[in-house]
Amino acid sequence: MKKALIIAAAFLLAILLFNNKAFAQKRKVLNMPNYDAKPYHFGFILGINQMLFSVKPIDSLPLVKWDQLQSPDIFADSLFVQSVTSSPKPGFTVGIVGSLRLSKSVDLRFVPSLSFGERLLNYSILAFNEGDAQLIETTKSITSTTIDFPLTFKYKSKRLNNMRMYVLGGVKYTLDLASQKKAQESSSDITVKINKHDIALEVGAGVDFYADLFKFGIEIKMGYGFNNMVKHEGNLYSDSIDKLNSKVFLLSFTFE
DSSP states (O other), X not given: OHHHHHHHHHHHHXXXXXXXXXXXXXXXXXXXXXXXXXSEEEEEEEEXXXXXXXXXXXXXXXXXXXXXXXXXXXXXXXXXXXXXXXXXXXEEEEEEEEEEEXXXXXXXXXXXXXXXXXXXXXXXXXXEETTEEEEEEEEEEEEEEXXXXXXXXXXXXXXXXXXXXXXXXXXXEEEETTTTHHHHHOTTSOOOOBOXXXXXXXXXXXXXXXXXXXXXXXXEEEEEEOSOOBOOOSSHHHHTEEEEEEEEEEEEEEEO
């Protein structure tokens, strides 16, 4: 899904950069011709997201030796982490759209939203027990329920009958309400805890369609977090990671 979102975003951006003459067509009756002249608009958003991490392991990770106390859920004399990777699971997003007209081509958007998702950290561990070696693959799940507060600038192309392309960019603050929930409920299992707060850069592209009574939009967006999310707690799973940054891909539908 991530590759599909990237390809779709590139496709939308390529269309936006074409000369409007490439879209020359017979003039149609305009739906809501004065819609964009209004100073502000409100609506809502529904989306499908993919949350994952950008993982930077510690230096010389395969050479670092871990003992039983640092990984009590794996019975071994010594352990060596070979790799740490991240994989996503699909989630969903709902939110409210507020749009302020700054100029003919630029809007300022504020879209507070609630997102549900899950990210996986995959560990490949070489375990030695009384001289016998065994390669163990294990996964730690991180469930997130985030409240997002993105503030973005939306740059719009000229209206083509009842369609308009756009690109956007901005920043968002994210508060993860579920970052410690699973860790508290599963005290017998080692979990990877993450920080609740993050600041992210957002970029995207989309297209708006003007109907008789409302405007419908399709949008693709990517967010990349600046904060290091991992909490180092003295165990193999958290301390094998140097930096953990959030990445989110979002395919959304707006109704304004």
